[in-house]
Amino acid sequence: MISFQQVGKTYPDGTVAVAATDLTADSGRITVLVGPSGSGKTTLLRMVNRMIEPTSGSILIDGVDVRSKPAPELRRGIGYVIQNAGLFPHRTVLANVMTVPRLLGWSKEKARERAMELLLTVGLEADHAKRYPFQLSGGQQQRVGVARALAADPPVLLMDEPFSAVDPVVRKDLQTELLRIQSELEKTILFVTHDIDEAILLGDRVAVLNTGGTLEQFDTPSELLAHPKNEFVEGFLGVDRGVRRLSFFSSGAVPLRPEPVVAVDAPPQEVLARKGTQPWLLVVDAETKPLGWLPAQQVPADGDLSRVPAADLVSYGHAFTVEAESLRAALDSAVLSPSSRAVGVDADGRVVGVASVEELVPAIRAAQDGSSPENGR
Amino acid sequence: MNVLSEAWGWLTTAANWHGSDGIPTRFLEHFEYSIEAVLLGALIAFPLGLLTGHTKRGGLVVTSLANVARALPTLGLVVLLVVLIGVKFRAVMIPLVALTIPPILLNTYEGVRNVDPQLTDAAKGMGLRPWQVLWRAEVPAAAPLILTGFQFAAVNAVANTAIAAYSSFGGLGRFVIDGLATTDYGEVAGGAILIVIAAILNLMFFAVLRRVLISPGLQPRKQATA
Numbered sequence: 278m279i280s281f282q283q284v285g286k287t288y289p290d291g292t293v294a295v296a297a298t299d300l301t302a303d304s305g306r307i308t309v310l311v312g313p314s315g316s317g318k319t320t321l322l323r324m325v326n327r328m329i330e331p332t333s334g335s336i337l338i339d340g341v342d343v344r345s346k347p348a349p350e351l352r353r354g355i356g357y358v359i360q361n362a363g364l365f366p367h368r369t370v371l372a373n374v375m376t377v378p379r380l381l382g383w384s385k386e387k388a389r390e391r392a393m394e395l396l397l398t399v400g401l402e403a404d405h406a407k408r409y410p411f412q413l414s415g416g417q418q419q420r421v422g423v424a425r426a427l428a429a430d431p432p433v434l435l436m437d438e439p440f441s442a443v444d445p446v447v448r449k450d451l452q453t454e455l456l457r458i459q460s461e462l463e464k465t466i467l468f469v470t471h472d473i474d475e476a477i478l479l480g481d482r483v484a485v486l487n488t489g490g491t492l493e494q495f496d497t498p499s500e501l502l503a504h505p506k507n508e509f510v511e512g513f514l515g516v517d518r519g520v521r522r523l524s525f526f527s528s529g530a531v532p533l534r535p536e537p538v539v540a541v542d543a544p545p546q547e548v549l550a551r552k553g554t555q556p557w558l559l560v561v562d563a564e565t566k567p568l569g570w571l572p573a574q575q576v577p578a579d580g581d582l583s584r585v586p587a588a589d590l591v592s593y594g595h596a597f598t599v600e601a602e603s604l605r606a607a608l609d610s611a612v613l614s615p616s617s618r619a620v621g622v623d624a625d626g627r628v629v630g631v632a633s634v635e636e637l638v639p640a641i642r643a644a645q646d647g648s649s650p651e652n653g654r
Numbered sequence: 655m656n657v658l659s660e661a662w663g664w665l666t667t668a669a670n671w672h673g674s675d676g677i678p679t680r681f682l683e684h685f686e687y688s689i690e691a692v693l694l695g696a697l698i699a700f701p702l703g704l705l706t707g708h709t710k711r712g713g714l715v716v717t718s719l720a721n722v723a724r725a726l727p728t729l730g731l732v733v734l735l736v737v738l739i740g741v742k743f744r745a746v747m748i749p750l751v752a753l754t755i756p757p758i759l760l761n762t763y764e765g766v767r768n769v770d771p772q773l774t775d776a777a778k779g780m781g782l783r784p785w786q787v788l789w790r791a792e793v794p795a796a797a798p799l800i801l802t803g804f805q806f807a808a809v810n811a812v813a814n815t816a817i818a819a820y821s822s823f824g825g826l827g828r829f830v831i832d833g834l835a836t837t838d839y840g841e842v843a844g845g846a847i848l849i850v851i852a853a854i855l856n857l858m859f860f861a862v863l864r865r866v867l868i869s870p871g872l873q874p875r876k877q878a879t880a
Binding site: 326328349350351352353354357359360361362363364365366367368369376377380409410411422425435 | 770772773775776777778779780781782783786790791794795797868869870871872
């Protein structure tokens with residue numbers, strides 16, 4: 278646990294980077310510091326490993342003041358990941374990851390073994406070990422940066438905008454990877470970002486900071502989205518916070534109807550019967566995987582769906598995986614579908630049922646009214 | 655007979671390859687003086703370059719000092735020093751050292767100063783002490799530039815050590831000066847050729863040094879095509 282107690286930083290010229298701040302980053306959780314530039318988020322983070330010294334207050338890690346030992350010693354016990362990884366260009370990937378264990382006096386063999394293990398943990402391959410940083414992509418370099426920070430198995434990890442220099446696709450991968458690693462390792466992570474989406478995706482708790490280093494709100498992402506404390510936080514969250522909050526609720530509560538679903542090889546009389554009751558039919562293949570929507574008026578008079586050309590079927594956009602995916606995914610599925618109906622599938626991609634936008638509303642209402650989300654993220 | 659064949663005649667005369675004024679002796683002397691000049695220059699310039707580059711302070715002092723040293727007329731300085739302090743080795747060494755200081759100083763300063771700040775930040779943040787940040791991050795990362803500075807210094811030294819002969823010291827310049835004095839142009843040209851060979855050997859030495867001292871991680875083009 279990292280606790281900030283009335284921590285402040287004022288520069289000699291009178292600029293206040295961080296106003297006296299109280300904050301607790303729970304053990305084994307990701308705490309995100311988010312805010313615009315000049316909000317002191319990086320300063321706060323860098324005060325933990327004493328890259329910057331506070332001018333007031335104190336920081337404790339598991340009850341011990343960070344100033345109780347020399348800074349280099351303190352830093353060796355804290356993982357540190359920065360924006361462009363900051364790898365040693367003259368050292369191989371393996372040697373980079375071995376840095377802190379070697380500083381701590383581990384044997385070469387032990388450090389090497391540990392480094393190899395970590396490269397695999399962060400999703401790199403064994404033959405990356407011999408390469409030099411310039412031979413890696415930005416995303417791979419950042420993975421090495423994470424591996425290097427984890428090398429000595431520190432309980433605390435400081436991550437200063439680690440993913441903001443890579444392109445959005447790679448960023449998404451790295452974020453997913455971080456969540457996966459965190460679910461195994463359960464580090465106490467302090468994560469700085471200016472990207473509110475990243476904060477909401479990664480944070481167990483999110484601290485929203487304002488210019489001048491004032492803490493505006495410190496809450497779970499769901500609470501933040503549901504109840505922003507003031508205009509600043511609300512503005513920072515953006516216009517779609519209501520929809521975004523739905524991603525914290527399971528799609529399990531969505532009422533799915535099987536009636537509009539018909540197999541492409543269904544008996545004609547059954548197809549014709551459905552045509553009479555449903556404005557849209559979802560045509561599925563023999564394995565009940567979705568093929569596309571068919572408006573009722575385009576169903577052939579003889580009810581033989583196999584005669585309908587694939588091009589006449591209207592795309593269903595994307596399906597959502599029931600339970601595993603969120604209400605937000607379900608709503609998105611409905612919004613994207615020309616039939617305004619969301620397609621729910623199971624883990625194997627087989628259709629469970631469909632729900633119209635109107636049918637999603639009660640589930641959405643219940644989520645917004647309920648005080649706590651059903652799942653973590 | 656043209657000068658080149660005279661030079662060839664001089665170079666192939668067995669007598670010129672023996673004794674305390676023979677070619678091998680002068681060659682060794684030449685390198686001895688050059689190496690001494692580079693080492694003395696490095697002793698002054700390298701720590702100063704590291705200090706100013708690491709702290710990113712004193713840039714103006716460094717560049718001014720280097721410019722002054724560069725502006726010194728080498729031969730004039732030798733003559734002046736001989737007049738002032740007499741025919742002493744120092745009279746030769748001081749101008750030579752002055753020539754080796756600017757490239758070592760400037761390249762070390764610029765090299766260390768321009769190391770990616772993210773690298774030094776990460777190094778410090780991982781728990782390297784300031785001294786370790788300098789030697790394990792900044793110096794290796796700046797090594798290509800630093801080595802180039804040393805190479806320039808050595809080139810200057812090897813080329814200018816010939817002036818040592820002006821004040822009766824050895825080295826390959828001896829042949830040029832003595833040849834001129836006795837109008838033995840074969841010896842003059844032969845000496846000049848030997849100085850050129852010394853310069854080439856020096857460059858080859860640095861090419862090897864570069865391969866040995868500089869991490870493949872800092873030689874992207876070579877690696878990328880390999």
